[in-house]
């Protein structure tokens with residue numbers, strides 16, 4: 001089955017992308033959660049333009065893609081799951097969960113390290129939050145993600161099927177949890193014990209530092225609960241909160257393709273990243289010595 005899946009991987013992924021995209025777009029049309037602030041056709045054309053560009057860059061740089069790395073690792077017996085074979089179902093579940101954890105750690109990393117935040121803020125600078133936000137990443141971040149994924153596959157040794165399931169699942173959940181969709185609060189409450197829901201991930205797209213630096217999960221919600229980065233709701237509420245990042249709020253800069261591509265190289269990193277917060281100046285030495 002592996003060679004068949006490996007050969008048809010681009011078609012499988014494209015079909016699932018189009019299917020989920022259509023479903024989510026329809027849901028956003030029928031039951032939107034928030035009113036959008038920027039013209040939707042223009043935003044969509046630019047966000048999707050970035051998706052097409054990223055797909056071309058990836059196919060050009062890494063024609064074998066992640067499945068190719070998994071197949072090569074299986075052939076050579078590299079990676080934990082190839083050295084210590086488990087029951088196929090258990091191996092599949094473990095591989096999908098482990099790859100999801102790697103993505104979670106990577107996401108925390110790109111928020112913490114100032115140079116990486118420059119790349120990742122392209123995703124956060126979107127002034128609205130909808131399913132196309134879930135797919136807009138700077139090409140350099142996409143390449144970095146792919147290299148990290150390759151390393152994880154070489155260490156872990158997941159099957160080709162596990163990698164395809166993981167990638168299709170991650171793509172689907174990213175579009176789902178970035179969806180500008182209304183979901184009954186009771187359903188959201190239950191669902192977010194397992195999956196990251198739109199209300200849960202929207203908190204992560206708030207302009208507020210502490211809210212942006214929470215809910216890093218894209219797929220399983222357990223990692224944020226386990227590692228203490230879980231935030232239930234935004235302070236201003238889902239309708240009152242501001243989406244995006246401070247300092248970059250001009251639609252021409254953050255919602256048009258040339259601006260998005262240039263954004264990592266503009267301005268300085270203030271706030272958000274781990275050591276760039278602004279604190280009040282310390283009091284003078286005399287004042288402190290008095291105490």
Ligand SMILES: [Zn+2]
Pocket residue numbers: 107111120124204
């Ligand atoms: Zn983020």
